[in-house]
Amino acid sequence: MHVVITGASRGVGAALKATYEAAGHTVTGTSRSGAGGLIPVEMTDPDSIRGLSAAIGDAPVDLLICNAGLYLDKGETSLDTGYPAAMWTEQLAVNVTAPFLCVQALLPNLRAAGGKVAILSSQMGSSTLAKGNALIYRASKAAALNLGLNLATALKGDGIAVGIYHPGWVQTDMGGGSASITPQESATGLAARFAALGPDTTGVFETWDGRAHAI
Ligand SMILES: NC(=O)c1ccc[n+]([C@@H]2O[C@H](COP(=O)([O-])OP(=O)(O)OC[C@H]3O[C@@H](n4cnc5c(N)ncnc54)[C@H](OP(=O)(O)O)[C@@H]3O)[C@@H](O)[C@H]2O)c1
Numbered sequence: 001m002h003v004v005i006t007g008a009s010r011g012v013g014a015a016l017k018a019t020y021e022a023a024g025h026t027v028t029g030t031s032r033s034g035a036g037g038l039i040p041v042e043m044t045d046p047d048s049i050r051g052l053s054a055a056i057g058d059a060p061v062d063l064l065i066c067n068a069g070l071y072l073d074k075g076e077t078s079l080d081t082g083y084p085a086a087m088w089t090e091q092l093a094v095n096v097t098a099p100f101l102c103v104q105a106l107l108p109n110l111r112a113a114g115g116k117v118a119i120l121s122s123q124m125g126s127s128t129l130a131k132g133n134a135l136i137y138r139a140s141k142a143a144a145l146n147l148g149l150n151l152a153t154a155l156k157g158d159g160i161a162v163g164i165y166h167p168g169w170v171q172t173d174m175g176g177g178s179a180s181i182t183p184q185e186s187a188t189g190l191a192a193r194f195a196a197l198g199p200d201t202t203g204v205f206e207t208w209d210g211r212a213h214a215i
Contacts, residue, residue, distance in 0.1 A: 003027050003064075004063070009038060012187060012190070014183065053105035062116070091136045119163070123166040148203075163194065164203075165190060165208065185208075
């Protein structure tokens with residue numbers, strides 16, 4: 001299986017890369033710098049995302065994992081002074097526009113394999129959990145969830161299943177040291193969910209440990 005993972009340099013993405021490689025699969029990973037054999041892709045730059053497509057060429061892609069994400073407004077609560085426009089622009093670009101552009105760029109490769117797409121959203125993107133903080137991150141992950149649901153419908157005719165996932169609260173740079181699970185626990189659970197994804201389950205929004213999450 002050929003797996004493409006965005007944001008494979010650290011955190012959940014790096015653990016997913018290690019998990020698939022240990023199982024004998026071929027992994028193409030991205031990061032901003034491209035260090036360590038990854039493809040350099042800056043997710044705010046559409047030209048850079050097209051470079052990912054050029055690097056992969058016409059190789060079939062069995063699974064595209066849109067994992068790269070940004071959480072700049074962590075701890076932000078101030079409606080009066082917080083949430084500057086530039087922060088909205090950057091975070092929406094990485095968390096929403098980039099997953100769409102990655103799917104678009106790799107559509108021929110996904111079609112060639114009858115592949116699947118996994119989008120890393122978050123429970124914070126659920127409209128049932130509108131807690132009134134981190135407004136940009138929440139809006140971006142709600143949009144990523146909505147994007148995944150629409151792609152599931154739009155790609156049904158191509159036989160490409162799309163799932164949307166909450167990876168848990170994970171001990172990464174983003175999740176912090178007091179988060180509840182390790183990147184490896186998250187990756188192992190997510191890989192099982194991705195394996196279960198198919199035409200009959202396309203459009204799922206699930207947690208890393210297999211529970212359906214409210215949209
Ligand atoms: N950790 C959690 O508790 C948690 C909870 C819910 C959802 N999530 C979601 O799960 C996914 C993985 O989270 P994580 O905790 O593993 O995050 P992380 O440790 O902060 O890693 C983020 C990854 O995204 C890449 N990235 C960020 N901005 C980028 C940009 N502008 N261009 C290209 N790549 C960029 C980073 O690459 P560089 O190394 O090059 O910067 C890195 O590989 C994210 O989508 C996140 O929103 C995480």
